[in-house]
Amino acid sequence: MKYITVICYLLLLALSxxxxxxxxxxxxxxxxxxxxxxxxxELKLHAGEHxxxxxxxxxxxxxxxKAVEVRLGWQSSGxxxxxxxxxxxxxxxxxYTGNIGNPAELGYPSGVYGFIYAPVHRRxxxxxxxxxxxxxxxxxxxxxxxxxxxxxxIGSKVDVYFNADVGGVWEITKTLDLVYGVDLTHFSNxxxxxxxxxxxxxxxxxxxxxxxxxxxxIVRTQIDSNYIAxxxxxxxxxxxxxxxxxxxxxxxxxxxxxxxxxxxxxxASYGTASLVLEDAYRYSNFGSVALGVDGFxxxxxxxxxxxxxxxxxxxDRMLLGMHIGHSVHLSDFEIITxxxxxxxxxxxxxxxxxxxxxxxxxxxxxxxxQIGLKxxxxxxxxxxxxxxxxxxxxxxx
Numbered sequence: 001m002k003y004i005t006v007i008c009y010l011l012l013l014a015l016s017x018x019x020x021x022x023x024x025x026x027x028x029x030x031x032x033x034x035x036x037x038x039x040x041x042e043l044k045l046h047a048g049e050h051x052x053x054x055x056x057x058x059x060x061x062x063x064x065x066k067a068v069e070v071r072l073g074w075q076s077s078g079x080x081x082x083x084x085x086x087x088x089x090x091x092x093x094x095x096y097t098g099n100i101g102n103p104a105e106l107g108y109p110s111g112v113y114g115f116i117y118a119p120v121h122r123r124x125x126x127x128x129x130x131x132x133x134x135x136x137x138x139x140x141x142x143x144x145x146x147x148x149x150x151x152x153x154i155g156s157k158v159d160v161y162f163n164a165d166v167g168g169v170w171e172i173t174k175t176l177d178l179v180y181g182v183d184l185t186h187f188s189n190x191x192x193x194x195x196x197x198x199x200x201x202x203x204x205x206x207x208x209x210x211x212x213x214x215x216x217x218i219v220r221t222q223i224d225s226n227y228i229a230x231x232x233x234x235x236x237x238x239x240x241x242x243x244x245x246x247x248x249x250x251x252x253x254x255x256x257x258x259x260x261x262x263x264x265x266x267x268a269s270y271g272t273a274s275l276v277l278e279d280a281y282r283y284s285n286f287g288s289v290a291l292g293v294d295g296f297x298x299x300x301x302x303x304x305x306x307x308x309x310x311x312x313x314x315x316d317r318m319l320l321g322m323h324i325g326h327s328v329h330l331s332d333f334e335i336i337t338x339x340x341x342x343x344x345x346x347x348x349x350x351x352x353x354x355x356x357x358x359x360x361x362x363x364x365x366x367x368x369x370q371i372g373l374k375x376x377x378x379x380x381x382x383x384x385x386x387x388x389x390x391x392x393x394x395x396x397x
Contacts (some may be wrong), residue, residue: 002102004057005218005279006030007089017026024279026223026224030224030227032232033233033234034077034079034230034233034234034236035215035229035230036213036214036215036216036219036230037074037176037213037214037215038074038075038077038211038213038228038230038231038232038233038299039072039073039074039075039092039211039212039213039214040071040072040073040075040090040177040209040210040211040212041051041070041071041072041073041209041210041212042069042070042071042072042094042179042207042208042209042210043068043069043070043207043208044063044068044069044070044071044179044206044207045066045067045068045069045203045204045205045206045207046066046067046068046069046183046204046205047064047065047066047067047186047204048064048065048201048203048204049065049201049202049203050064050065050100050101050199050200050201051200051201051202051223052101052153052199052200053197054148054153054197055152055273056121056151057101057105057106057150057151057152057153058101058108059102060101060105060150061100061101061102061105062101063101064201064203065098065099065100065101065201065203066098066099067096067097067098067099067100067185068096068097068098068354069094069095069096069207070094070095071090071092071093071094071095071115072093072094073090073091073115073117073209074090074091074092075088075090075232075233076088076089076090076091076233076385076395077084077233077234077235077236078233078235078236078237078238079196079236080331081240081241081285082285082329082330082331084236084238084240085240085285085286086118086119086330087118087119087121087122088119088122088233088235088236089116089117089119089330090116090117091114091115091116092114092115093113093114093115093119094112094113094114094115094133094135095110095111095112096109096110096111096112096113096135096137096161097109097110097111098110098167100199100201103141104141104148105141105148105150105151106140106141106151106154107139107140107141107154107157108139109137109138109139109140109141110137110138110139111135111136111161111188112135112136113133113134113135113136113138113161113163114134114135115131115132115133115134115163116131116132116330117129117131117165118130118131119169122235124171125170125171126168126169126170126171127168127169127220128166128167128168128169129165129166129167129169129181130165130166131164131165131166131167131181131183132163132164132165132335133161133162133163133164133165134160134161134162134163134359135160135161136158136159136160136161136163137158137159137187138157138158138159138161139157140154140156140157140158140159140187140192141154141157142154142155142156142157143155143194143195143262145262149270149386150197152195152197153195153196153197153198153199154187154189154195154196154197154198154199155189155192155193155194155195155196155259156189156192156193157263158189159187159188159189159198160186160187160188160189160190160373160384161185161186161187162185162186162187163184163185163186164183164184164185165181165182165183165184166181166182166183167179167180167182167183167205168180168181168356169209170227174211174231174232175210175211175212175231176208176209176210176257177208177209177211177212178206178207178208178209179205179206179207179209180204180205180206180207181201181204181205181206182202182203182204182205183202183203183204183205184200184201184202185199185200185201185202185203185319186198186199186200186201186305187199188381188385190256190373190381190382190383190384191258191259191381191382191383192256192257192258192259192269192384193259193382194259194260194261194262194384195261195262195362196381198381200377204298211231211232212231212294213229213230213231215229216228216229240285241285242275242284242285243284243285244282244396244397245281245282245283245396245397246279246281246282246332246393246394246395246396247280247281247282247393247395248279248281248282248288248391248392248393248394249277249278249279249280249281249391249392249394250276250277250278250368250389250390250391250392251276251277251278251389251390251391252274252275252276252277252278252280252368252370252387252388252389253273253274253275253276253387253388254273254274254276254331254370254372254385254386254387254388255271255272255273255274255385255386255387256271256272256273256274256314256383256384256385256386257269257270257271257272257383258270258298258299258300258382258383259300260300260303260304264303264307266303266332268303270298270299270300270302270303271297271299272296272297272298272299272300272383272385273296273297274294274295274296274374274385275294275296275385276292276294276389277291277292277293277294278291278292278293278325279291279292280325280327282329285328285329286328286329287326287328287329288326288327288329289324289325289326289327290323290324290326290327290338291322291323291324291325292322292323292324292325292338292340293320293321293322294319294320294321294322294323294340295318295320295321296318296319296320296321296374297317297319298317298319298350298382298383301316301317301346301349302316302317304349305346315346317348318345319342319344319350320342320343320344320345321341321342321343321354322340322341322343323338323339323340323341323354323356324338324339324340325337325338325339325356326338327360332361332362332363333359333360333361333362334359334360334361334362335358335359336356336357336359336360336370336372337355337356337357338355338356338357338358339353339354339355339356340353340354340355340356341353341354349375350375350382351376352377353377354374354375354376354377354378354382355374355375355378356372356373356374356375356385357372357373358370358372358373358385359371359372359376362391366390366391366392367386367388367389367390367391368389368390368391369386369387369389370385370387370389371384371385371386371387372384372385373385
C-alpha cells in the first residue's frame with residue numbers, strides 16, 4: 001500500500017511539469033531519505049539433524065536434512081510506532097524447498113510462508129535477530145498402510161510449516177548482508193490426518209541478502225534520470241508513543257477436524273469446535289495479558305468412549321476449561337500464547353492441561369480472524385482451530 005501511494009504521488013508530480021514549482025516539489029520530495037519502499041531478496045541455505053522420537057523412520061532420517069529458501073522482505077524504517085517498539089523489524093514472504101530424508105518415504109517438500117524478523121539490539125554494521133515463519137509445506141509423502149507403512153510422522157501431503165530462528169545480520173557492503181543463525185523447523189498437520197507425530201529439524205543456516213529500493217526505476221524513467229534511491233532506510237528512533245491501557249472483551253468461535261490414531265483402524269474425520277470468552281488487559285505497546293473461559297467439543301471422543309465404556313452421551317464430547325494468556329501486538333496482528341486447565345470433562349483422556357498458540361488479525365474496530373493450535377498436555381497436537389470473533393475495548397486509562 002505504501003508503495004502504491006508513493007507511485008501515485010510521483011506520477012502526479014511528473015504530470016505537473018508545466019507548473020512553475022514542480023522542480024521545487026521534487027527537490028523537496030527527494031530529500032526524504034526513506035522515499036520509496038526498501039526491500040531485499042534473500043537466499044538462505046539450511047542443514048541439520050532431525051529430532052525424531054518415533055521408531056519406523058530412523059533409517060530414512062539418518063543423513064539429516066538440507067534445504068534452500070528464497071525470501072522477499074520489506075525493511076521497516078520506524079515511521080510507525082509499533083515498528084520502533086520492535087527495533088524496526090523486517091517482514092515478508094518466502095519459498096522453501098529441501099531434502100529432509102529418503103524421498104520415497106518423505107517426499108520432496110516445498111513450502112510458502114510469511115515471516116518477521118525483529119532485531120534484539122540494532123547496531124550499524126552487525127546485530128542479532130529473532131525470527132518466526134509460518135506457512136504451509138506440500139509435496140510430502142504421507143503414511144499409507146500399503147505403500148508407505150513406515151512413515152509414522154506425516155499423515156498428509158500438506159502440513160503446517162513453522163520455523164523459529166535466532167541469528168545475526170552483518171552488513172558487508174551498501175547492497176549486501178551476510179545472514180546466519182540457528183533454527184528449528186517443524187512440520188505437522190494438527191491431527192487433521194493421522195499419523196501426526198510430525199518432524200522437528202534443528203540446524204544452522206547461512207545466506208546472502210540483497211537490498212534494493214523499488215522506487216528507483218520509475219523515478220529515473222519518469223522524473224529524474226540521475227536520481228539514485230537509498231537502498232537502506234534511515235531509521236527513525238524518535239520516542240515511542242505510550243499506548244493507552246485498556247481492557248478488551250472478546251468472543252472467539254473456531255472449528256476444525258481430527259482423526260483417530262492409526263492403531264484404532266478408523267479412517268473417519270470428526271468435527272471439533274472451540275468457544276472462548278476472554279478479558280485481556282493491554283499493559284504496554286508490546287503486549288497484553290488475558291484470562292478466559294474455554295468450551296470445547298471433540299467429535300472423536302464419541303468413538304473413544306463407546307469403545308472404553310460402551311456408552312456415548314452428547315456431553316461426553318464436551319469439555320470446559322479456563323486459561324491465562326499473553327499477546328504480542330504487531331500492528332494489526334497478535335501472536336497469542338495461552339496455557340489452561342480443565343474445569344469439567346468426563347475423564348482425563350485429554351490430560352490435565354492444554355496450550356494454545358495462535359495468530360490473530362484484527363479487522364477494523366470490532367472484529368478479528370484467528371488460526372491456532374490447541375494441544376494436549378503441552379506437546380501433542382489436539383486440533384487446529386480456524387475461526388474468528390468480535391471484541392470490545394473499554395476502561396481506557
